[in-house]
Every structure is written in C-alpha cells, then in structure tokens.
Amino acid sequence: MDADVIVVGAGLSGLVAAAELAEAGKQVVVVEQEPEASLGGQAYWSFGGLFLVDSPEQRRLGIRDSADLAWQDWHGTAGFDRPEDYWPEKWARAYVEFAAGEKRSWLRERGMKFFPVVGWAERGGYDAEGPGNSVPRFHIVWGTGPGVLEPFVRRVKQAAHDGRMRFYFRHRVDELIVDAGFVTGVRGTRLEPSEAGRGQPSSRTSSGAFELSAQAVLVTSGGIGGNHELVRANWPERLGAPPEHMITGVPAHVDGRMLGISKLAGAHVINEDRMWHYVEGIKNHSPVWPEHGIRILPGPSSLWLDATGKRLPGPLYPGFDTLGTLAHLRQTGHDHSWFITTTKIVEKEFALSGSEQNPDLTGRNLKSTLGRALPGPTAPVQAFLDRGEDFLRADTLPELVGKMNALAGDLVDPARVEAEVTGRDREIANGFSKDAQVTAIHGARHYIGDRLIRVARPHRLLDPKAGGLIAVRLHVITRKTLGGVETDLDGRVLTPSGDPLPGLYAAGEVAGFGGGGMHGYRSLEGTFLGGCIFSGRQAARGIVRQL
Numbered sequence: 060m061d062a063d064v065i066v067v068g069a070g071l072s073g074l075v076a077a078a079e080l081a082e083a084g085k086q087v088v089v090v091e092q093e094p095e096a097s098l099g100g101q102a103y104w105s106f107g108g109l110f111l112v113d114s115p116e117q118r119r120l121g122i123r124d125s126a127d128l129a130w131q132d133w134h135g136t137a138g139f140d141r142p143e144d145y146w147p148e149k150w151a152r153a154y155v156e157f158a159a160g161e162k163r164s165w166l167r168e169r170g171m172k173f174f175p176v177v178g179w180a181e182r183g184g185y186d187a188e189g190p191g192n193s194v195p196r197f198h199i200v201w202g203t204g205p206g207v208l209e210p211f212v213r214r215v216k217q218a219a220h221d222g223r224m225r226f227y228f229r230h231r232v233d234e235l236i237v238d239a240g241f242v243t244g245v246r247g248t249r250l251e252p253s254e255a256g257r258g259q260p261s262s263r264t265s266s267g268a269f270e271l272s273a274q275a276v277l278v279t280s281g282g283i284g285g286n287h288e289l290v291r292a293n294w295p296e297r298l299g300a301p302p303e304h305m306i307t308g309v310p311a312h313v314d315g316r317m318l319g320i321s322k323l324a325g326a327h328v329i330n331e332d333r334m335w336h337y338v339e340g341i342k343n344h345s346p347v348w349p350e351h352g353i354r355i356l357p358g359p360s361s362l363w364l365d366a367t368g369k370r371l372p373g374p375l376y377p378g379f380d381t382l383g384t385l386a387h388l389r390q391t392g393h394d395h396s397w398f399i400t401t402t403k404i405v406e407k408e409f410a411l412s413g414s415e416q417n418p419d420l421t422g423r424n425l426k427s428t429l430g431r432a433l434p435g436p437t438a439p440v441q442a443f444l445d446r447g448e449d450f451l452r453a454d455t456l457p458e459l460v461g462k463m464n465a466l467a468g469d470l471v472d473p474a475r476v477e478a479e480v481t482g483r484d485r486e487i488a489n490g491f492s493k494d495a496q497v498t499a500i501h502g503a504r505h506y507i508g509d510r511l512i513r514v515a516r517p518h519r520l521l522d523p524k525a526g527g528l529i530a531v532r533l534h535v536i537t538r539k540t541l542g543g544v545e546t547d548l549d550g551r552v553l554t555p556s557g558d559p560l561p562g563l564y565a566a567g568e569v570a571g572f573g574g575g576g577m578h579g580y581r582s583l584e585g586t587f588l589g590g591c592i593f594s595g596r597q598a599a600r601g602i603v604r605q606l
C-alpha cells in the first residue's frame with residue numbers, strides 16, 4: 060500500500076479532507092494533474108462568498124435570519140422532485156444546519172474572518188416559498204478565495220512536513236482500480252513538467268504511467284465548467300438549447316473527466332443535467348485561461364434587455380434569479396443580452412467575481428476596501444470600462460444604441476430601447492411604483508448594507524447628472540456543476556443499486572457538493588465553497604470511521 064488514503068484533486072474539498080485525514084493520523088497521498096502553482100484549484104480564484112445563517116455580521120446589520128427561514132429558502136430554490144434527490148436533500152438539510160450552527164465558529168477557529176457588510180445574492184423576487192434568499196447571507200471572507208484556502212494549505216503543508224502527506228503534482232488519474240468489487244487504488248499518466256502559472260492551461264503530454272494503492276480513494280476532482288463539450292452534452296431541455304457561444308468562468312482543469320472515470324468504476328452519477336451558469340459574463344481583457352470570462356455581481360438597478368432591446372420580464376432583474384433569467388434568454392434566439400445603465404450605477408453596483416478582481420479584499424487592505432463606500436468605481440471595474448470589449452459608453456441613447464448595433468450586429472431596435480428607458484425613467488419619480496424593479500430598488504435601500512455599498516440612489520437613466528450612459532454586452536458564462544457522484548452522508552460513493560462502492564469516496568463539486576447535488580436545481584449562492592468544506596470534512600470523518 061502506498062497510503063491509507065489517496066485524494067484525487069488538490070482543490071478546496073481535497074485539501075480540507077486531506078488536512079482532516081492527516082490530523083486523524085492517516086497517511087495521505089494527494090494526486091493532482093496540475094503543477095503545484097495551481098494548488099487550491101478554483102477556490103483560489105473565487106470571491107470567497109460564504110452562505111452563513113443568523114451570523115453576528117447579519118445581526119449587526121439588523122438582518123433577522125434563522126435556520127427555518129434558510130431551509131424555506133433552500134427548499135424553494137432547490138425544487139427537489141426526483142427519487143434520486145434522497146441523498147441530495149439529506150445533504151442539503153445537514154448543510155443548512157451546519158451554516159446556521161457550527162460553520163462560522165469552526166472557520167473562525169481556523170483563522171477565517173469576514174467582511175462586515177453581508178451581500179444579498181439571488182434575491183428571488185417570487186413568493187415566500189419560491190426561490191431566492193429572503194435576506195442577505197453572502198459573507199465575504201477577508202482575503203477572498205486565497206483567504207478561504209489559507210488555513211487548509213497551512214495544514215496540509217504542515218502534514219507534508221511531518222511526513223503524513225505526499226503530493227504528486229502532474230499526475231493525472233485515468234482509472235480507478237477495482238479489485239473484487241473494492242476500489243483499491245488509481246492508475247494514470249505522469250504529465251510532463253509544466254511551467255504554467257496558476258490557472259493557465261498546462262500540457263497534457265505524457266512522460267510515463269503510474270499506479271498507487273490505498274485502503275480508500277477520495278475523489279475531489281471538481282465539476283465540468285471548463286469543458287464546453289460536456290456542458291452542452293448535459294444541457295437540460297428546460298433551459299432551451301445550449302448557447303452557441305459561451306465564455307468560461309473556471310480554469311481548463313475543471314474538465315469533468317473524473318465523473319466518467321468514476322462511473323466506469325461503478326459509481327452512480329446523478330442529476331447531470333443540473334448546472335449553474337451565469338448570465339452576466341463579460342470577456343476578460345486579460346485572460347488567464349481560454350475564453351476567460353468574469354461574472355458581474357450586479358446590484359438591482361440596471362435595465363436588463365434581451366439582444367433585440369426588449370426588457371426582461373419581472374422578476375428577472377439583475378441579481379434576482381440566475382437560472383430563471385438563463386431559461387428566459389434561451390427562448391430569445393440569441394446568446395447575449397444587455398445591461399443599460401449609468402456611470403453612477405456602475406460605480407456603486409458593479410462588483411466583479413474573482414479574487415484577482417478584488418485586490419482590496421484579497422489583499423486585506425482595510426483602507427482601500429473602505430474606499431468602496433466613496434464615489435467612483437473600483438480599479439478593476441474602471442479597467443473594464445476602459446478596456447473591456449463588452450463595455451460601451453455614450454452621452455445619448457441613440458448614440459449608445461448605434462454602438463450596440465455596431466458591436467453585436469443590427470439586432471437592437473432603437474425605438475424599443477427608447478420606450479423601455481423612458482418608461483422606466485417615468486416610474487423613478489415616485490418612491491412607490493407599479494414597476495416591480497423600481498419598487499425592489501427602493502426596498503433594497505432599506506437594508507443598510509445595500510444602501511452603503513451596493514444600491515445606487517434611484518435616478519433616471521437619462522439624468523444628465525448620472526455621468527453618462529453605459530451598455531454592457533452580457534454572455535453566458537459557465538461555472539458550476541450541481542449534479543455529480545451520489546454519496547451518503549459519510550461521503551461513501553453509491554452504486555446505481557444504492558449500495559456503497561467499497562473503498563470509494565467523493566466530495567466537493569464532483570459530488571454535487573454532497574449527495575450528488577445538494578443544491579437541487581438552483582443555488583442560494585455562496586454555497587459552493589462551504590459545500591466543499593462541509594463535504595470534504597464529512598468524507599474525511601467517514602473514512603476515518605471506516606478504516
């Protein structure tokens with residue numbers, strides 16, 4: 060035996076599990092296809108938003124949350140409706156309890172701190188039992204994605220130093236070894252050394268083969284978002300036809316190969332048609348990986364138009380219902396859509412997802428973070444205004460529409476856009492309105508966090524004092540995989556008959572963040588990093604109990 064446990068994938072879920080296993084006295088080998096430069100996988104790039112329920116940060120801002128309210132929201136958002144949702148729903152329940160209970164203190168004991176203003180993602184906009192967060196719950200880790208990884212990287216490095224863990228970088232698993240019904244190890248390809256920087260694609264040229272054996276194998280290999288072919292193959296009918304053109308929100312190593320490899324070994328892969336892609340993607344002016352896109356985390360005030368200039372129906376406002384908006388846009392016959400907005404709105408409401416797009420929070424720079432409350436965009440937003448190919452600026456609406464049509468083909472009807480903009484602007488004059496988006500903007504400003512840094516004072520788009528008009532072309536951007544390998548609450552991989560496949564465990568995105576899809580059809584956001592931490596920890600504890 061080469062180890063007690065082999066962990067396949069050195070992303071967040073793998074590192075959490077590996078740290079827990081080593082600290083429980085197990086000998087661990089971590090096998091990772093990328094070079095060491097990419098240690099931590101997607102989590103490094105993440106914004107570091109975590110779903111917490113009834114936290115001190117929420118209470119300080121006057122938010123009343125509870126486990127019951129969070130479960131109501133989760134349940135309404137997930138829409139569990141299949142027999143195979145048995146384990147996913149159990150995972151969801153356990154995760155909501157974790158988020159309302161031990162999660163914050165467990166992370167704080169490991170050194171994590173949170174930005175005091177809690178964000179309100181996925182606002183829903185339907186009725187109480189429908190999808191969406193009733194209250195703000197998106198807690199940004201001080202230090203963003205790298206700050207989330209830090210405690211676990213520290214622990215695995217200590218374990219490696221103490222001789223309890225070995226890392227095999229540039230080792231790609233191609234097969235799970237099954238002997239008499241037991242998973243006993245992995246086989247794969249040693250990839251040639253690579254100088255690729257973090258997140259950059261690395262070569263797939265072989266320099267030989269390898270084989271490793273252990274009492275247990277834990278798969279933590281991530282989702283499919285970097286593999287457009289798999290995304291298209293699994294694209295569900297309920298979201299219409301897959302877009303012809305998408306941009307990519309994850310590095311190329313998020314290739315989904317281990318899902319097929321696990322299936323071949325006997326694992327039950329479920330809910331493959333459930334995925335989470337954003338509709339506010341913009342092309343990165345400085346790409347790291349192929350077709351690199353960035354997601355705008357929008358506040359609620361921009362006017363959202365389809366490719367022809369028609370306003371999206373309520374409640375498909377910015378930041379309200381990601382997959383509802385995606386399903387609607389897929390019916391329009393076009394891949395892109397538009398925000399029409401103003402400089403004032405962009406300055407206050409545009410945040411960009413990703414650690415590198417938030418150097419103030421990532422670098423834990425209090426002074427520049429506080430600067431978010433001052434007028435003016437963050438430097439990364441300014442860079443997109445200056446260099447982003449999807450950003451257009453103009454002083455008048457006809458000029459703006461002219462630029463939109465020049466960029467994306469003559470699809471936008473100028474008269475239609477003028478009617479949408481002037482109609483919306485008439486509704487702004489009153490603090491009450493029949494326009495549900497305008498009412499939602501007023502409602503959001505009752506929350507101090509939104510008023511401070513997230514929601515611009517309501518104003519007319521054509522107000523000359525709003526700093527000029529901006530149009531942003533939005534692409535579908537791939538990101539998360541909601542289905543995956545079916546697991547029980549110990550992270551044991553199940554076969555199609557429902558029995559555990561001895562020796563095989565899974566956690567993180569490859570396991571649908573627990574159970575094969577604890578989010579059901581959609582997410583409340585900030586639930587992925589936490590899902591990796593929780594499922595990585597559960598699987599490690601399950602393995603320790605079994606061995």
Ligand SMILES: Cc1cc2nc3c(=O)[nH]c(=O)nc-3n(C[C@H](O)[C@H](O)[C@H](O)COP(=O)(O)OP(=O)(O)OC[C@H]3O[C@@H](n4cnc5c(N)ncnc54)[C@H](O)[C@@H]3O)c2cc1C
Pocket residue numbers: 067068069070071072073090091092093097099100101102103104105106107108109230231232233279280281282308309310312313314316317412413414539566567568569584585586587588589591
């Ligand atoms: C820009 C961005 C922003 C995000 N923001 C947030 C946020 O604010 N909040 C939130 O909750 N989530 C966020 N996420 C999502 C979250 O970061 C991911 O879902 C999570 O980090 C996935 O972790 P993982 O360990 O499951 O997989 P990964 O991070 O994908 O790691 C898997 C590892 O396995 C390796 N691997 C795969 N196959 C093999 C193989 N065959 N052999 C060997 N190694 C293999 C891969 O190379 C990779 O290193 C964001 C993601 C991105 C990209």
